[in-house]
Amino acid sequence: MVKARTSAAELIESGHVRINGVREKSPGHAVKIGDVLTIALDRTVRVLKVVAFNERRGDAASARVLYEELSESNPSSRRN
Secondary structure (H helix, E strand, C coil): CCCCHHHHHHHHHCCCEEECCEECCCCCCCCCCCCEEEEEECCEEEEEEECCCCCCCCCHHHHHCCEEECCCCCHHHCCC
16 A cells, blocks of 8 residues: 555545545544455555454565455455
8 A cells, every 4th residue: 555654644634545435534543353444546446354453563465464455456466
């Protein structure tokens, strides 16, 4: 998605993120396991379901196992 927390906060504040279908404007909003995030990035929209959390920040590869890709535009990343 994005590499820095400040970039993520800017996406949220500009209205490009929905949590369970509701537009979020606060970067500090708590996200729970099972929440569905809709993120508008450039010309794509990604829909992700939160499946787990990590206790520590990690790299992109370790982050990929924490969500399920629901977007039809990227079926190769879809997990069952």
